[in-house]
Amino acid sequence: MICVKFEQVMNNVDEAVTENELAALLDAETKITAYAGYEPSGQLHLGHLLTAYKLIELQSSGVDVIVLLADLHAYLNEKGTMDQIGKWARYYEKCFTALGLAKETKFVLGSDYQLEPDYTKLILRLARHTTLNRARRSMDEVSRNAEDPVVSQMIYPLMQAADIGYLKIGIAVGGIDQRKIHMLAREALHSMGFQSPVCIHMPILLGLDANKMSSSKNNLIAVEDSSDSIKKKIASAYCPARTTEGNPILQLYRYFIFPRFKRVSLERPKRFGGQIEYEEFSKLEMDYAAGKLHPLDLKNGAALYIEQIVGPIRAVLLKD
RNA sequence: CCCGCCUUAACUCAGUCUGGCAGAGUGGUCGGCUGUAGACCGAUUUGUCCCCCGUUCAAAUCGGGGAGGCGGGACCA
Numbered sequence: 132m133i134c135v136k137f138e139q140v141m142n143n144v145d146e147a148v149t150e151n152e153l154a155a156l157l158d159a160e161t162k163i164t165a166y167a168g169y170e171p172s173g174q175l176h177l178g179h180l181l182t183a184y185k186l187i188e189l190q191s192s193g194v195d196v197i198v199l200l201a202d203l204h205a206y207l208n209e210k211g212t213m214d215q216i217g218k219w220a221r222y223y224e225k226c227f228t229a230l231g232l233a234k235e236t237k238f239v240l241g242s243d244y245q246l247e248p249d250y251t252k253l254i255l256r257l258a259r260h261t262t263l264n265r266a267r268r269s270m271d272e273v274s275r276n277a278e279d280p281v282v283s284q285m286i287y288p289l290m291q292a293a294d295i296g297y298l299k300i301g302i303a304v305g306g307i308d309q310r311k312i313h314m315l316a317r318e319a320l321h322s323m324g325f326q327s328p329v330c331i332h333m334p335i336l337l338g339l340d341a342n343k344m345s346s347s348k349n350n351l352i353a354v355e356d357s358s359d360s361i362k363k364k365i366a367s368a369y370c371p372a373r374t375t376e377g378n379p380i381l382q383l384y385r386y387f388i389f390p391r392f393k394r395v396s397l398e399r400p401k402r403f404g405g406q407i408e409y410e411e412f413s414k415l416e417m418d419y420a421a422g423k424l425h426p427l428d429l430k431n432g433a434a435l436y437i438e439q440i441v442g443p444i445r446a447v448l449l450k451d
Numbered sequence: 452c453c454c455g456c457c458u459u460a461a462c463u464c465a466g467u468c469u470g471g472c473a474g475a476g477u478g479g480u481c482g483g484c485u486g487u488a489g490a491c492c493g494a495u496u497u498g499u500c501c502c503c504c505g506u507u508c509a510a511a512u513c514g515g516g517g518a519g520g521c522g523g524g525a526c527c528a
Binding site for chain 1: 461478479486487488489490520521
């Protein structure tokens with residue numbers, strides 16, 4: 132039974148630090164709190180869904196969940212003015228609600244507590260436990276403007292560690308890009324007498340063009356994309372035949388479609404073999420690698436299924 | 452506080468010395484070839500030349516002032 136919980140929580144995860152600690156936490160009697168923080172900036176996309184769904188899975192394992200709308204973090208990382216970021220924060224809360232997080236989910240706006248004296252002292256203490264090099268390297272995958280980092284970007288990881296301590300977080304959820312920040316947080320918090328968090332890292336999705344996802348490059352699927360736009364984006368996605376490595380379309384099956392549909396059915400023209408069904412990703416992946424499944428059929432199926440996943444979310448968002 | 456260098460398309464940069472239609476590569480878009488995309492081929496697209504003032508028939512280019520970035524120096528009773 133504990134195993135079932137653990138298996139579910141580990142689904143799709145890139146790594147957990149550490150798995151033993153995670154299993155022990157899920158096993159424990161005491162209430163634990165998990166959180167993920169998001170910089171409110173830009174449209175919500177499939178990458179965000181990955182961590183959000185993990186939070187939902189944690190909720191169903193009896194874990195309390197906090198979604199941190201990290202407005203000050205976004206500000207420190209040069210994502211816009213506080214005014215613009217504030218608007219995004221309200222939008223994000225709407226989106227996350229539409230995704231199906233439980234009613235008990237706590238949405239916390241960073242600036243609501245991150246300016247308290249106690250919190251500030253925590254940052255300053257963390258600053259004494261953290262070398263400049265370490266802080267800077269921790270931001271490698273997160274920083275906007277990595278060339279000429281500003282001091283605010285060194286404060287950023289300290290605040291992330293402070294959040295974990297201040298909010299008494301047991302499990303920190305994030306993309307694998309958060310890894311170095313989380314490791315810093317684990318060490319620094321521990322040396323200051325706090326409980327180190329268990330960290331669950333989700334994979335970072337490739338963009339549809341197989342490059343890094345970026346809203347400015349339009350290579351991602353946003354929750355608000357129309358069904359037509361999803362079709363077009365998937366149609367123009369990079370998808371070399373028989374190649375499973377670094378294939379963004381296969382990623383959609385692995386991380387989104389198979390976890391949600393017991394049976395995945397792909398339509399093909401009769402002359403190319405007609406309809407075919409899969410019950411596990413690995414089978415589909417093997418067929419694709421063997422050239423038994425054509426990229427176009429793979430794409431057409433992906434577009435239909437992704438629409439089924441994103442459509443209901445979009446509907447809720449557009450309702451008001 | 453002082454000195455030097457840098458700022459031009461979405462990105463990387465050339466052009467500045469010696470003033471004369473705003474450029475290249477990459478990217479984007481469209482088409483061809485593929486039962487997808489990419490690659491390849493063809494076409495096409497993009498500007499506050501950091502800002503202000505001045506000189507000039509004419510300024511990205513010269514002069515003055517300012518902003519931002521980078522590097523160094525100085526200070527270290």
